[in-house]
Amino acid sequence: MNKKRISIEDVAHRAKVSITTVSRVLNNVPSVSDKNRGKVEEAIAFLKFKPNVSAQRLARGVNNAIGLVMPGYPGIFHSFYAIEIIRGVGHSCETLKLDMVFHITNGFNPLNASNVGGIIFADIIENRKQVEAALATGTPCIVINNKVDDLDVGYIAIDNYAGGKMAADYLVSLGHKRIATVTGEMNTQSGLQRLEGFRDFLEKKNMPPPKEYIYHGDYSRRCARIAAEQFLGLKNPPTAVFAASDEMALEVIAVILEKGMKVPNDISVIGFDDNPACLYGPVAVTTIRQPLFKMAEEAVRRLNFIISGKSQSIKSEVFQPELVIRDSAAAPKH
Numbered sequence: 001m002n003k004k005r006i007s008i009e010d011v012a013h014r015a016k017v018s019i020t021t022v023s024r025v026l027n028n029v030p031s032v033s034d035k036n037r038g039k040v041e042e043a044i045a046f047l048k049f050k051p052n053v054s055a056q057r058l059a060r061g062v063n064n065a066i067g068l069v070m071p072g073y074p075g076i077f078h079s080f081y082a083i084e085i086i087r088g089v090g091h092s093c094e095t096l097k098l099d100m101v102f103h104i105t106n107g108f109n110p111l112n113a114s115n116v117g118g119i120i121f122a123d124i125i126e127n128r129k130q131v132e133a134a135l136a137t138g139t140p141c142i143v144i145n146n147k148v149d150d151l152d153v154g155y156i157a158i159d160n161y162a163g164g165k166m167a168a169d170y171l172v173s174l175g176h177k178r179i180a181t182v183t184g185e186m187n188t189q190s191g192l193q194r195l196e197g198f199r200d201f202l203e204k205k206n207m208p209p210p211k212e213y214i215y216h217g218d219y220s221r222r223c224a225r226i227a228a229e230q231f232l233g234l235k236n237p238p239t240a241v242f243a244a245s246d247e248m249a250l251e252v253i254a255v256i257l258e259k260g261m262k263v264p265n266d267i268s269v270i271g272f273d274d275n276p277a278c279l280y281g282p283v284a285v286t287t288i289r290q291p292l293f294k295m296a297e298e299a300v301r302r303l304n305f306i307i308s309g310k311s312q313s314i315k316s317e318v319f320q321p322e323l324v325i326r327d328s329a330a331a332p333k334h
Helices: 008-015 019-026 034-047 053-060 080-095 128-136 160-173 189-204 221-232 246-258 292-307
Strands: 065-071 099-105 118-122 141-144 154-158 179-182 240-243 268-273 286-289 317-319 322-324
Touching (some): 008 019, 008 034, 019 034, 080 292, 118 292, 128 141, 141 292, 154 292, 160 189, 160 240, 160 268, 160 286, 160 322, 179 221, 221 240, 221 246, 240 246, 292 317
Parallel strands (some): 118 141, 179 240
Antiparallel strands (some): 286 322
């Protein structure tokens, strides 16, 4: 009868510590407390756990495959964000003669890190344990679109807070005082920080948005439609709307036009992403640009430095967003 293979998760469970702590003990990281180190060593001895980290690292030395792990969500293959990340990773892998292994995750299934030389996590949404487990095996990892300060992992992200603030600042500079927003998914760092930047700027200007001006969305066109209809149905509707993605901005504009109103004459709209679709709709959309393709390319390049032995660590970087002014935002008429 085959015995169950003891995993690093089993060690962490018995020791009552995180997977990251077990990894640090296995890799002799000095920051682990004596108490936790003792608990982990006891669990390893009791469970007879035998990590094969050195063999895995040796194997990775000749492994030219990059894993791209992306949290799954409805409409992923129609998402500008997902397509740009896949396109950027794929282009960089081809340039560097690397293979790409694409994995859509629900956050709970274990990852097989042994068949790749390194892993790119496109955001961390309910799959933090997968990141911890990959790091624990010694697999080089980097995270895109999420600033991670409590794990030993490099990241490449956009300053979403600054982006939300930038959108609010521009609309205020045009003279708007009644500004609403359709947020991104609140369990994502991008959705949360764009709202925080937007709201903080307005509060500092003594223009805090009322509760009915904030619709908690999920980056889908469906939620943007519902939000726009609610905004337009208010007794005192907004004169401007900040949508946390261009897809949502396009849908907000569609609803406004369906109601017989004009953008920006009646209501201004600003998006986030710089999706090329913003150029070809009924109104060219003013937006906040984030360099997704460049971020994905850079993630592969930095991961390859580790895999090829040219570097010992991955440097993190936060890109700054950029305001792109087009035709969908103007001064309010009233």
